[in-house]
Amino acid sequence: MELTRRGFLKLSGAVGASSALGLNFKPVNAYAAELSKSNRIKSSKQYTTICAYCSCGCGLICSVDNLTGKIFNIEGDPENPINEGALCAKGAGFFDLTEANKHRLTKVRYRAPYSDKWEEKDWDWAFSRIARLVKDTRDKDFVTTNAQGRLVNRTESIAHLGSSNIDNEECWLISQSVRAMGLVYIDHQARV
C-alpha cells in the first residue's frame, strides 16, 4: 500500500533548518543528509509491512527509491495502533534484512554427498532433483497399513520443520502439501 508522506517529516525538516544557524558545521552536514533523505522519502514509494521478530505485530514502512527500485529506509509505522511508530533495537535495524546485507542468499546452493563444498545451481535443476529424492524415499518407505493391519497411509521417513517466520498463506500451503505427501513428523518453532 502506498502512503502519502507524513507530517512529522515536515516538522523534523523545519527543526533541522533552524538549528543550522550554529557555527559548528558538522550538525549542518548531518541535517543536510537528513533533509536529503527526507526529500528522497517524499518522492519514494512507501509500503507497509509487519515486523519479523517477536509476535507484537509492529507496523513498519519501507521506502523504495523511484530510480533504483531499492529499499533505502525502513521505519516504524506511526499509524499502526500497536507500536504507534516506535520500534525496538531489532525492528529499528530492519534495513539490515534487505539485500543491502551482503550475507543474503541469492543463489541455490547444493552440496553433493561427501563433498566439501557448495555448488551453485538453478531452480529447475533443484526442484527436479528434490522431487526425485522425495518420490524415491516416499515410495520405498511408504506405510500403507500398521501392525494391526489398519490403513494409515503415511510417510515416516520424511520430516518437515518450519516455519513461524513466514506468512500465513505460505504456512497453509505447507500444511496442506505435507499432509498430501503423507508426512507425520511435522513440526515448527511453536514447539521450541
Place this chain on the structure above:
Amino acid sequence: MTNHYIDLKNSDVILIMGSNAAEHHPLAFKWIMRAKDAGARVIHVDPRYTRTSARCDYHVPIRSGTDIAFLGGMIKYIIEGNKFFRDYVVNYTNASFLVNPDFSFEDGLFSGYDAQKRSYNKETWTFQKDGNGIPLKDPTLKHPQCVFQLLKQHYSRYTLDKVSSITGVSKENLLKVYEEYSATGAPDKAGTECYALGWTHHTSGSQNIRTMSIIQLLLGNMGIAGGGINALRGEPNVQGSTDHCILYGNLPGYLKMPTASLATLEQYLTKNTPTSSDPQSANYYQNYPNFFVSWLKSLYGDAATPENGFGYSWLPKLEDGKHYSQLHLFDRMYEGAIKGLFAYGTDPAVSSPNTKKTRKALEKLDWLVCANIFDNETASFWFGPGVDPKQVKTEVFLLPAAATMEKEGSQSNSGRWVQWKYKAVTPPGDAISCGDIQIRMMDAIKALYAKEGGPSAEPILNLKWNYKDIDGNMDVLKVSKQINGYWEADVEVTENGAKKIMNKGGLVPTFGMLRSDGTTSCGNWIMSGSFGADGENKMARRGKEDPTGLGLYPNWSFVWPVNRRIIYNRASCDINGKPYNPKRNILEWKDGKWVGDVPDGPWPPMADKEKGKYPFIMKVDGVASLFGPAMAEGPFPEHYEPLEGPLAKNPLSSQLINPTIELFSSDLDQVANASDKFPYVCTTYSCTEHWCSGALTRWQAWLLEMQPELYVEISEELARELEIANGSKVKVSSARGEAACIAMVTKRFKPFTIEGRTVHQVGLPFNYGWLYPEDGSDSTNFLTPTVGDANTFCPEYKAFMVNVTRR
C-alpha cells in the same frame, strides 16, 4: 493471548511471570507501562533480575521450575482467604460440578496411573450426571465431592512454609504477591498474566499455564478488558503458523489429526464431535463436521466427494498414543529412521535441545532441504566443528528465500490480529518466497507421480494446487480466499429470517455457514470471515476508530474468530448481561442484543433459561474448567521437580518428576539429577538484540556489535566461591555437553535457600552458533536435555543442572 497487546493498558495488576517482556517484547511492554502510568501495580516473578524487573513495582526471585508450587500457594490463599469472585466461580466455571466418587489423589498421583506406560487411565476423571446426562451440581460449593472442595483440599498442602522451601521465595514475598494479585477478585478490578517461554519451556509447561488459568477463573479475570492469560509469543507469525497447524497433532484450525483406530470419516467425526444434553450449553464444537468436511474440500477439491468420504482415507493416520514432535523427530533421525528433512526458516542445529544429538542425527540424513534468507548451522552442518565432510553422505539444498518485505501476505500477532503486508521490492538474485518454493516443488512432485505412479499417489495427484497467477508465481489472494472458504454449489440459506441463494464460487462470509455436505470448502475455519462476501480483504483494514475507548480498534486488521478482540467476552457480564465493570465495558446485553465487542455467540445471557447460553461456548458444558481432565498429568496441576534438579526428593510427594513425561533413552540422553558433578541450577534466555537462535540477527553488524558472544551470568556469591572473575573465560558443562563462554558476575542472580540449603542458579543466552560470527561462540543447547512437557512436548530449556569451571 485471550486478549491482545493494547488491552494490557486496561489492567489493574499485571503479573509478569515466565517472561522478560521489557527486553523480549519491548513494544508490548509499552502497554504495560501505560497501565502502570494509570496506577496499575506491576509485579515481576523471575529467577533473574532483568530490565523488566527494573521497571516493575518489585521483583520476586524464584528457582526455575517451581512455578506450580508458587501459584498453588496462591490458589490456597485465594480459597481459604475467601478472595474469590463467588458469582463468577459458581456460574461460569465447573466449581459446583460433582466429581466421580472413585476419583482420588494420593502421594503425588491421581487415580488411574499406569507406571509402565507413564500415563493415566482417565475413566475416574469424570463428573456425576443426572438421568438426562447433565452434570450434577452444588451451587453452594459445599458438597465434599464438588470441584471447588476438591480444589481446596488439593492445594491445602501448598502451605507458605512448603512453597517457600521449594521455590526459594521468602514467605514475605509470597504473601505480598498473593495479597496484591488476589485483590483483582473484586468485580470491577482486572488482573492479567503475561508469560512467554519461561513458562512453556518446562516439563510442567502446560500445567504452569493451567495453574494460572485456575487463578484467573477464581478471580473472575477471564473474558474481561485488562484480564486473561496472555502468551507473549516469540516469533512474528507463530500464532499463524500454529493456527495453520504445521504441527503433527493438528490440522488447520486445530482440527484433530486422525489416528489409525479411526478408520472411517464417520468414526472420526463421532469421536471428535462433542455432545451435550444441557440445552443451555452452546457446545459450539457440535459444528465440528462442518469445519472438517469443508477443510477436506479445500485439500482435495472436486476429488473429495460424499461417496469417497471426502478423501478421508487418503489422509495419513497417526499411531494411537504415539507422538511425532521435534524431540521425537530428532530421536528417530538419530536412530537412522528419518531419511529426508525439510527445514524452512529454522535452525535446529542451534535451537533444538541436546545439540550433540541433534547434529549427529543430521549426519544420518540422506537429504536435507533448507530455505532461508541467510545460511545457518543446520544447512551447513556437514562442515561444522568436529565434522569431516568426506564422511557425511547427506545431499544438501540451501534455497534462497525472500525476506518478509519482499512478499505480500498476512501475519498473525499473539493477540490474533491478522495484519496484511505488502511487497515493497522483488527479492535479490534468484531468491523467491517460501510459498513459491512450496508451489514449484509440489508441482514437480505431482508431475513425477502423474508420470510414474507410485504407492498412494491419489492424495498427491488430487491435492488442490491451483494457487498461481498467470506468470506462474504464487497468487497470495487465491490462497487467502481459499483459506477463508468458498461456496462449492448454489445453496439456499436463511439470513435474518429471509431466504437467500449463495452462489457457487462466492466467498463464505463466516464459519457459521460452513456445511458438512461438501457444498462449502474452507482451508481454515477460524479464518473464515477474513474476507467479506463482497471480496473485501478485512486483514488489510486500517481504520483507527476505537468506540469503547479500550483499544479494541475493531476496524484495524481482522482478528479471529469473527473479529472478536477479547475471547470469552460474555463472561465480562453477569448472568443478565450487565457488565461486571461498567468503567471498562467491552460488552453489554441491551434491548435484546449484545453491544460492544463481537460477542462469543449471539444468544442471550444465561439468565434467560429458554434461549440463553452459558458463556464458555467452546467447552462442552459451557463453563470454564477448574477441573481439567484433558491434561496428561491430572485435572489439578501438581508440583514435580524438573528432570534435572538440585533435590533428590520432591518435598510434596514421593513422585520426584512429572510422572507422565516421556523419557528418551539414546546413548546421548544422559541425565544427572541431584549430582555433585553438576550442582548449579541453569536456565536459558534471549536478549533484545538477538532473536531466537540468532540465525537472522548474528548476520547484522549493528546487532552483533551490541551482543557479540556467549556469556554465563553468575552471582557474586558463586563467583567468590569458584574464584571466577567478571569477564574471565569459563566453561559451563552438563551431563550432555559443554559451552565455552565469558563469565558475567552479576547482582542479578542471588543464591536461593531450598530445603534448608543454599542453591545457586546461573543462566545463559541461547543466541549463538559456530557459523557466524567466525571464531565466535557455539550453541547453548549442548547443555539442555531431550525432554519435554507431557502434553505439548515443548522442550525443557529452562531448568537443568550444570557445573561452571575456569578455562
